[in-house]
Amino acid sequence: MNYIDPIILELLKKRGISDDAEIKEFLSDKPQKTYDPFLLSDLEAGVDLLLRAIHDKKRICVYGDYDADGITSVSILMEFLGTLTDRLQYYIPSRFDEGYGLNAEAVRKIRAGGSDVLVTVDCGSVSYEEVELAKELGMEVLVTDHHSITDVRADCLLINPKRPDCLYPFRELAGCGVAFKLIQGIQKKADIPRKVLNRALDLVALGTIADVVPLLDENRTLVKHGMHIISSGLRPGLAALIEGISLKRDSLRSDQIAFGVAPHLNAAGRMGDAKIAASLMLEKDKDAVGRQVSQLIDFNKQRKKTQEEAYQLCTQIIDQHLADRNFLVVYAEDVHEGIAGIVAGKLKDKYERPTILVTPSGDHLKGTGRSVSGVNLYEVLKSHEDLFLRFGGHEGACGFSMEQDKLDTLEDLLEQDMKRMLQEDPELFSRQINADLPLAVGDITLELAQGLELLAPFGSKNPKPFFLLENVRAARLQPMGADGKHIRFFAISEDGQSLECVLFNRAKDFESALYGEKSINLIGSVDFQEWRGNKRVQFNVESVV
The missing domain is CATH 2.40.50.460 (OB fold (Dihydrolipoamide Acetyltransferase, E2P))
Structure with a gap:
């Protein structure tokens, strides 16, 4: 092994990496840690379903989320399957009209549009009722997802490394990572040239970084190889976006993707239509690419302006009415739904308290929460699930919809929860940055x-x-x-x-x-x-x- 600075070796040791082979793999420019896709439960059956559907000339619809992980996941399947069939379409729901995940109205639209096979990416593991509807309407369903399964599981082929019965060695793939393992399985079984598979790695890197999953193990391999492809400029839309926001492709870093590129993809779903971002990832026409990049840049400018206005409004509400609260539940009528999650995160950082931003959404309320280290927001909210119409999320971020008359009850219960947690751990909110x-x-x-x-x-x-x-x-x-x-x-x-x-x-x-x-x-x-x-x-x- 070549000389490695002792400071770097000490850092690796503190992160549990001390074996020579592990160090070499971790520091390698082209790591090799990856696993057989067929170790994922239902993956082989999912591959067979899609290859059979393509052979029988059935129409396939790829259904994904409106964030960067969902957008890249949709793009991965559309690009790869597009080399095998032209009977292909995709559907990304509206954040404002439909919300996250599968919904019944969308399922009916997709079937009415002629699709025979529904493939989800980055969602669907607990969409039991929607999957049953799709099956009743005559569609075959394949769910690919990476979220924790904490409710009734969809009764269909389900590729998700977090399935309790899944033997896959790495559970922390992003949605785009699971989509990639699916096309890797198709590539192997159908003996498709490997270069067709590998050109999707730039999208995998982008979606994996954007979704804030652990950049360890197989994710690290996927991202490092994907970053090489990004630097090559192989994808016209991504290359144009990087240039359009004044970044350099050949020296692009993960933090520049996280805080520069990904927010522009997310801005499409927050301020307009996420399909514009997906279209950009698939577009080859130079003029169309230029228009779409301009749209994303405009969306992101709108997002920043709207976000700052909402943040200032919410800080005033907190300072005037909620300063003594340990759990901040901020009701703000005029906050744009698309930036509620970002603002909740900024408020959480400023006040060092778990924070939920609540906005009107039709006849109901929509809540978006972000939590501090040490407070599992999902577990806290899950204990009051009877108050919600819809609910989902994870330890650090959650979302829900609820009836308006239940908000005060929720606020009181969450405050009681926090008082109890603070009695058990008075240092819960002490913000401390530790040096390595x-x-x-x-x-x-x-x-x-x-x-x-x-x-x-x-x-x-x-x-x-x-x-x-x-x-x-x-x-x-x-x-x-x-x-x-x-x-x-x-x-x-x-x-x-x-x-x-x-x-x-x-x-x-x-x-x-x-x-x-x-x-x-x-x-x-x-x-x-x-x-x-x-x-x-x-x-x-x-x-x-």
């Missing part, structure tokens, strides 16, 4: 910053490492931004070594420490900036202690 390792200012070099990129792609369960700089003083402080919410400065060690630092968004929170006379400790990540071919190391500060 302490370093001296002199340890932080451009070589280290570039070496740390071997640990990428960063994301869920593989976060960018944090380091502790002890006993430094801040010098040459330079506020940034219109309101000075960011600040750039130099950390000076006791032996006189200096390091350029930047603190985003929270300059006001740490103002007294940064401008004070006492030495401070910094926790943050090591990065590098590149300008006109020149690179310099930078410390991105997360906390001042």
Whole structure:
């Protein structure tokens, strides 16, 4: 094995990776950790169903969610199956009119449109009634999904690594990852050239990063190989979108996908029609690509503006009426449904409390929640499921619909839940950022910053490492931004070594420490900036202690 910086080896050890073979696989530019798709329950039967349907010239409809994972999952199946049949269509429901997952009206439309086979991606595991309707209407159904099965399971072929009876070695695939395993099974069984399969990996990388599933094990393999394809510019629509938002394909990082590319795909479903984003992923005509990229950029600008207005409104409501609450249930009539989840997340971060944003939706209310570490939102809400018309989600994020007259009851019950949890753990809401390792200012070099990129792609369960700089003083402080919410400065060690630092968004929170006379400790990540071919190391500060 080539030389590896001891700091990187120590970080890997702290993450449970110490065996030479594991280290080599984790740091490899082209990892090999992947599994036989036929280990997934029902996958072989699903492959047979689709190959038979294609042979019999049946019409197939791919049904997916309106977020980036759903959009990429739909695109994966449409592109791959499109090489085998032209009797193919897709359906993505409206966030506003239909909501998440399969719905009965959509099933009827799909059947009326002539489809004989319904294939779901990124949804459907617990859509028992909708699947039964599809079968009654004469359709064969194949569900592919990755969400936890916490309700009555759909009675059909169901490919989901989280099935209790599934023996697949890795349970954390995104929806697009499951879609990819399905086409991998078709490729193997039908002896299709591997290059037809591999060109979908860019979509897998995009959807996997966007859906915040753990970037470990097979996900890491899929994303790393997919990032290579993204950098090649093989997909015209994705390449044009990356260029259109001023990113560089050949040096694109996972955080730029998470906070740059993916929000533009999601913006289509939030502010308009998710089909525009799916169409862009499949489009080859240059003029059409240009129009669709412009639409997504416009949607994202609208999303940002609407989001900021909603955030300001909600902070006023909280500060005036909910300041003493431990569980924030914010009813806001004028908040756009499409950005409710993002705003709930921002409010959760600001107030360090689990937060649900409730908005009117027809005759009912729609709630979107985000939770802090230590509070399993799904379990808390599940205990009050009798109050909801529809409910779903996971530990950190949930959504529901309910009758208007039950909101006060829900709010009171959630507050009681939180008071009980705080009695059991008074430190539940204490926000603490822990460093992986302490370093001296002199340890932080451009070589280290570039070496740390071997640990990428960063994301869920593989976060960018944090380091502790002890006993430094801040010098040459330079506020940034219109309101000075960011600040750039130099950390000076006791032996006189200096390091350029930047603190985003929270300059006001740490103002007294940064401008004070006492030495401070910094926790943050090591990065590098590149300008006109020149690179310099930078410390991105997360906390001042």
